[in-house]
Amino acid sequence: MAKTRYAFVIDLRRCIGCNSCSVACKSENSVHLGVWMSWVKVIQKGEFPNVSRSFLPLLCNNCEDPICVTVCPVNANRIEENGIISTDPHRCVACRYCMAACPYEVRYVHPIKKFVEKCNWCLHRVKVGLLPACVEACPAEARIFGDMNDPKSDVSKLLAKHPVQVIKPEIGTEPHVFYINLDNDAIEKKRKVDVL
Amino acid sequence: MIELVYDVHHQVTFRWLIALYFYFTGMSAGSFVISTLAYGFGLEKFKPAGKVGVVMATLLLFIAPIMLLLQVGWPIRSVWNHFTYLNFSSPMTYGAFLLMMYPINCLIYGYFMFKGDMKRTKIFGMIGIPLAITVHGYTGFILAFGKARAFWNTALMPFLFLVSAIVSGLGMMIIILLIRDRFFTREKKINTELIYTLATMLGWMIVFDLALVFCDISVLSIAHAEAKEMTHLLLHGELSPLFLGIENLLGKVVPMVLVLTPKFRSITTITIASVLVVIGILFMRFVVVYGGQVLPIV
Numbered sequence: 001m002a003k004t005r006y007a008f009v010i011d012l013r014r015c016i017g018c019n020s021c022s023v024a025c026k027s028e029n030s031v032h033l034g035v036w037m038s039w040v041k042v043i044q045k046g047e048f049p050n051v052s053r054s055f056l057p058l059l060c061n062n063c064e065d066p067i068c069v070t071v072c073p074v075n076a077n078r079i080e081e082n083g084i085i086s087t088d089p090h091r092c093v094a095c096r097y098c099m100a101a102c103p104y105e106v107r108y109v110h111p112i113k114k115f116v117e118k119c120n121w122c123l124h125r126v127k128v129g130l131l132p133a134c135v136e137a138c139p140a141e142a143r144i145f146g147d148m149n150d151p152k153s154d155v156s157k158l159l160a161k162h163p164v165q166v167i168k169p170e171i172g173t174e175p176h177v178f179y180i181n182l183d184n185d186a187i188e189k190k191r192k193v194d195v196l
Numbered sequence: 197m198i199e200l201v202y203d204v205h206h207q208v209t210f211r212w213l214i215a216l217y218f219y220f221t222g223m224s225a226g227s228f229v230i231s232t233l234a235y236g237f238g239l240e241k242f243k244p245a246g247k248v249g250v251v252m253a254t255l256l257l258f259i260a261p262i263m264l265l266l267q268v269g270w271p272i273r274s275v276w277n278h279f280t281y282l283n284f285s286s287p288m289t290y291g292a293f294l295l296m297m298y299p300i301n302c303l304i305y306g307y308f309m310f311k312g313d314m315k316r317t318k319i320f321g322m323i324g325i326p327l328a329i330t331v332h333g334y335t336g337f338i339l340a341f342g343k344a345r346a347f348w349n350t351a352l353m354p355f356l357f358l359v360s361a362i363v364s365g366l367g368m369m370i371i372i373l374l375i376r377d378r379f380f381t382r383e384k385k386i387n388t389e390l391i392y393t394l395a396t397m398l399g400w401m402i403v404f405d406l407a408l409v410f411c412d413i414s415v416l417s418i419a420h421a422e423a424k425e426m427t428h429l430l431l432h433g434e435l436s437p438l439f440l441g442i443e444n445l446l447g448k449v450v451p452m453v454l455v456l457t458p459k460f461r462s463i464t465t466i467t468i469a470s471v472l473v474v475i476g477i478l479f480m481r482f483v484v485v486y487g488g489q490v491l492p493i494v
């Protein structure tokens with residue numbers, strides 16, 4: 001059998017923007033105040049009464065060719081057997097280079113412990129056969145996690161059946177969070193820019 | 197109409213400290229290269245600039261890593277880990293070695309220069325040139341490897357950094373030579389010939405720098421969506437006062453005109469031009485380092 005390669009499918013047709021995933025992540029991973037491993041971006045389109053909201057849950061893509069691993073000077077990021085990228089708090093020196101290079105802005109410096117953290121798809125849970133906390137928490141079953149090399153997994157079935165999209169495929173890190181029904185406007189870059 | 201309703205706050209990665217680090221290493225590399233004109237390549241005319249150059253290069257390269265240590269979360273561990281857990285795909289790894297070797301070479305080179313041992317000075321000057329170029333060139337690679345950011349991710353980055361390093365090194369050296377000649381020599385007489393020569397070099401380096409910036413920005417302006425947005429930000433948006441106004445107009449065009457037009461040329465205008473250049477390059481570092489990150493990426 002092929003090597004395990006974990007992947008996420010986020011079915012945006014189902015997501016209701018409840019943020020249960022964000023809360024579950026905060027509590028499972030003790031994510032500090034003011035920083036996020038997994039969050040839900042919300043955009044609104046149109047004007048009343050013709051409005052709609054879209055939700056875009058974001059998290060580390062645990063890329064196949066991760067630039068964070070390439071640039072870390074002290075090898076603090078490791079590609080695990082199952083494709084997940086883990087970070088080693090004992091090696092990280094918080095130079096922030098990986099944060100600057102990651103195309104998905106998923107890394108942050110822990111405000112107190114001063115090393116870089118990011119979502120690792122709950123590696124500690126996955127290793128013992130549990131699902132990531134956000135997947136367990138999602139009431140709409142919009143988050144699906146599993147081995148994409150196993151044809152019988154839910155992830156493989158969804159990937160085989162639906163057109164999927166990743167965020168910024170052109171950047172070439174081969175992200176592994178696949179979205180069903182992704183709206184390009186939700187990853188529209190324009191936001192207020194404050195200089196200084 | 198698309199409106200952002202909610203998104204989390206992202207930490208800004210690099211700020212002034214990294215900009216200053218780049219600024220100081222740049223100036224150091226620039227002044228080192230100029231100092232080798234006399235002591236490495238035997239151009240007698242530049243002899244008075246040689247000693248100033250090596251002292252500047254060494255001092256600046258001792259200040260620069262302090263900025264780095266203030267920036268990283270674990271300064272002491274970082275020195276240790278950089279040499280124990282090597283990752284050869286990261287430009288920062290090479291940086292750690294260069295930041296060790298370059299100042300040591302500067303010290304040896306300076307030592308022989310002050311002792312008057314010309315043969316050895318020349319040898320260490322020659323070893324120093326590639327070191328100076330790489331110690332600053334690698335900082336350009338650091339940004340170029342930040343592939344998420346359209347403004348950084350260009351192969352021109354190391355060259356932009358090197359040319360601006362020479363520009364700021366020349367500017368700083370002219371200022372220091374003027375101060376030294378005016379106040380700290382017995383004759384209190386400015387070596388006009390040397391200053392004029394350095395000023396001409398400065399002018400032409402600025403021309404080269406502007407040409408590189410033009411190449412960079414013009415390609416950026418027709419590249420992918422983010423690159424186009426970045427160009428807009430630099431030319432018409434929030435960054436344009438810093439980028440166009442301070443960095444390029446005050447920091448490059450005005451000094452270039454001042455030093456290259458024979459009518460304007462005097463010690464006063466050269467002084468003004470050098471001060472403007474030194475400030476302009478500081479803003480260039482800031483615009484590149486900080487400005488490169490202001491565009492949200494997801």
Ligand code: SF4
Pocket residue numbers: 059060061062063066067068069085101102103104105106107118173
């Ligand atoms: S999303 Fe960013 S942090 Fe996560 S693996 Fe990819 S490059 Fe690394």
Ligand code: SF4
Pocket residue numbers: 071072073074075076077087091092093094095096097098099116
């Ligand atoms: S912040 Fe930590 S994990 Fe990121 S590149 Fe630096 S040492 Fe590596």
Ligand code: SF4
Pocket residue numbers: 014015016017018019020021022040055057137138139140141142143
């Ligand atoms: S928990 Fe599920 S439905 Fe709720 S915001 Fe997260 S992905 Fe969407």
